Amino acid sequence: MTAPPLLRVRDAARYYPSGDTVVRALDGVSLEARAGELVGISGPSGSGKSTLLLICGLLEPPSRGEIHIRGELVSNASADLDRLRGFRRDHIGFVFQKANLIPFLTAAENVAIALEIADIAPAAAHGYAVELLRTLGLGHRLDNRPAKLSGGEQQRVAIARALxxxxxxxLADEPTAALDSVRGRQVMELFRRIAVERNACVMVVTHDPRSLDLFDRVLELSDGRIVSETTARSRHRPEAITE
Structure with missing residues (x-):
């Protein structure tokens, strides 16, 4: 029996006024994604990829359509996204092109602060942050500030924070854009591992064709619409990331 979709987008559109015209950033997108899936979103610049992630992540409301997460209607054109802050915090993790780490905090502190904001006691937050970073191969970098980390290491800290x-x-928006091919591949393999091991739905906007074999499906957007869907022909089993 196929599991119900964790994320369901129904006829989502997003329009922005621009002078005397209206820009259709999204124009009737529908999709489903399930737990354990790694889904890629591709397409040229301006095709609506980042807008789709913002709407799925409850950071912007759709101008039309609905967003369902875990079987619950959580957003539509009349949604009050401020009221959904707790839902976002509990159910959605974000990774962006830049790691956006706090420069004066260590790797462990950058992860722990996300838990402390959620009212987790500092000692418990630090302990779980350390556990996450060790799982992602950063046990030797716990006390390093961002300036001492490579680009790939910074992005792994950002992923730990999202987890x-x-x-x-x-949801990840161009998370490997600033990385070389080796580090970019490692980050994509990490997302593959997270989807499988944590039974999470992971959706990644990417322009990088070198890691498309890792995705279960790749959706291509053009002019705010899904124009194709490709299913991966092969499955890659990523090796564990070591320190």
Whole structure:
């Protein structure tokens, strides 16, 4: 029996006024994604990829359509996204092109702060942050500040921070754009591992064709619409990331 979709987008559109015209950033997108899936979103610049992630992540409301997460209607054109802050915190993790780490905090502190904001006691937050970072191969970098970390290491800290509250939906916008091919591949393999081991739905916007074999499906957007869907022909079993 096929599991119900963790994320369901129904006829989502997002329009922005621009002078005397209206820009259709999204124009009727529907999709489903399940727990354990790694889904890629591709397409040219301006095709609506980042807008789709913002809407799925409850950071912007759709101008039309609905967003369902874990079987619950959570957003539509009349949604009050401020009221959904707790839902976002508990169920959604975000990873962006830049790691956006706090420069004066260590790797462990950058992860722990996400838990402390969620009212987890500092000692418990630090302990779980250390556990996450060790799992992602950064046990030797716990006390290093961002300036002492490589680009790939910084992005892994950002991923650990996104995982801190055990989200069921993880959204990543061009997370490997600033990385070389080796580090970019490692980060994509990590997302593959997270989807499988944590039974999470992971959706990644990417322009990088070198790691498309890792995705279960790749959706291509153009002019705010899904124009194709490709299913991966092969499955890659990533090796554990070591320190």
């Amino acid at each position: 801190a509250n055990d989200p069921s939906l993880i």
